Amino acid sequence: MPRRSIKLLLADTLEDLSNQNFEKFCYHLLDRRQEPRVRRSRVEGKKRLDIVDVLVSTFTEEGAVGVTEEILREIGCNSEAETLEMPPKSARKLLKNSLESLTKENFEKFRSELLDRRDGVKMNQVQGKSFLEVADVMISVYTERRVLNVAEEILKEICCGQEACELAEEAKKAGLQSSDAASSDEKHFVDKHMDELIQKVSNVLPILDKLLKAGVIQPEVYDNISAERTSQAKMRALCHGPLRASRKVQDIFLDILKAQEPFLFDDLMKR
Structure with missing residues (x-):
């Protein structure tokens, strides 16, 4: 069965709430003190689908899931919070997050090691490029199916073992192939x-x-x-x-x- 999008996931969750719990949800959403804040005019009198749009536009798709789960627990809707599971991330998203977490020095090492592999990545594709651009280049060269394996290998080669383990664990959670999964x-x-x-x-x-x-x-x-x-x-x-x-x-x-x-x-x- 195809996975639901985050917006559909949130919409289904809010639709399952009783009117009373939906009102509580909106109240707690407005009452949040952490930034970014949600304006009252965007919530009061709005339908569930409108609130989904507000959540995503305010907190981004990934952030909206976390905020929704947090509020559901605050209003005692723990069973709804338990079923609110974010769809697995793509290989591109996992790679981007992994590269973004590196220090500037380690990211430089990563780019250098990537070039040293001499398997199709050219210097002008990665030199001085951001982690997003490097991630896109790697996917174009290695494909989404293998790119996380390559990234994990490079992380280990530049002595970023913890980051390599975290990437492997996230890949496993997302159902993506890990470095030892090839048969x-x-x-x-x-x-x-x-x-x-x-x-x-x-x-x-x-x-x-x-x-x-x-x-x-x-x-x-x-x-x-x-x-x-x-x-x-x-x-x-x-x-x-x-x-x-x-x-x-x-x-x-x-x-x-x-x-x-x-x-x-x-x-x-x-x-």
């Missing part, structure tokens, strides 16, 4: 056939050329891998280095492999 059934073609690729891909340089052009690897990585003496050594460096970065990178490599080594690709696909 063996989802093993990528590159991981599944890595040994064969290392042994059987003979013409590595054209593949490196295309990976460099696609921005998957940087010139320094290209030079290091090219300097390896044998094709097996080149492929080993590629498989155990850049191709470990993400499934997106592996997908790009796979497309190149299909074009460069069609017979090998077809043979491995049959296994």
